[in-house]
Amino acid sequence: MIHFVILVSRQGKLRLTKWYSPYSQKERTKVIRELSGIILSRGPKLCNFVEWRGLKVVYRRYAGLYFCMCVDMDDNELEVLDIIHHYVEILDRYFGSVCELDLIFNFHKAYYLLDELLLAGELQESSRKTVLRLIDAQDSLVEIAKEQASLVGNIIAQTTK
Numbered sequence: 005m006i007h008f009v010i011l012v013s014r015q016g017k018l019r020l021t022k023w024y025s026p027y028s029q030k031e032r033t034k035v036i037r038e039l040s041g042i043i044l045s046r047g048p049k050l051c052n053f054v055e056w057r058g059l060k061v062v063y064r065r066y067a068g069l070y071f072c073m074c075v076d077m078d079d080n081e082l083e084v085l086d087i088i089h090h091y092v093e094i095l096d097r098y099f100g101s102v103c104e105l106d107l108i109f110n111f112h113k114a115y116y117l118l119d120e121l122l123l124a125g126e127l128q129e130s131s132r133k134t135v136l137r138l139i140d141a142q143d144s145l146v147e148i149a150k151e152q153a154s155l156v157g158n159i160i161a162q163t164t165k
Contacts, residue, residue, distance in 0.1 A: 006084070006125040007059060007074040009118065011107065012040045014068045019107050020114055024125030043070055053081050064088050068104050091121055094135050116142060 008027070011020040018036055027035065042054060043063050054061045056074070062084040063072040071088045075081075094117050095102040099110070107114050120135045122128055129135050 005076055005079070006087075006122060007076075008035070009122070010036060010039065010070075010072040010074075012036075012043065012070045012072065013104060014044070014065075014070070016040050016044055019069060019104065020111060020118075022115070022118055022122070024122075039072060039074075040070075043072060052085060062088070064092075066092050069107070087121075087127055090130070090132070091118065094121065094132050097132065097136060098139060113139070 005024070007023075007025040009020070009022040009024075010018070012018055018040070021032070021036070023032065039056065039061060042056065043061070046054075048065075052063050054063070055077070058077065059074050060077050060079065060081065061072055061074050062081050063070050064085060065071075071092065073084050073088060075084050092102070095106075095114065098113070098117060099106040116139055117135065120129055120138050129138075
């Protein structure tokens with residue numbers, strides 16, 4: 005089971021978190037500070053697995069971001085690395101060569117993509133095409149809702165004149 009997902013920049017800035025296990029806000033802050041310090045201080049030639057508090061943290065660096073997932077000790081590290089890579093591929097296809105700014109300004113879409121990929125700390129959908137199709141459908145629903153809200157706003161403006 006995945007306990008949490010954290011995306012941290014090379015400068016230590018938090019870009020995305022998703023928690024699947026109960027942690028208080030104080031604990032979350034401590035976990036983020038502690039793990040980002042551990043991961044950012046590791047050399048590029050070291051392995052991508054860290055044992056931490058009886059759990060295993062699997063991370064991978066893509067450009068300026070570290071994608072980290074905390075899993076149980078008996079989970080397969082290579083499978084978690086594959087899930088991380090799968091998520092990055094989906095982000096890359098959705099945004100078209102994803103960068104850190106895409107995640108900063110469209111963080112809600114990054115969360116939607118992660119929610120379609122993982123459910124309650126387990127892999128929900130392994131097909132990139134299915135995830136992207138679902139997100140495209142969700143985007144079209146948002147556009148329809150915006151158009152309807154605009155029409156309602158126009159109707160209200162006309163009736164109040």
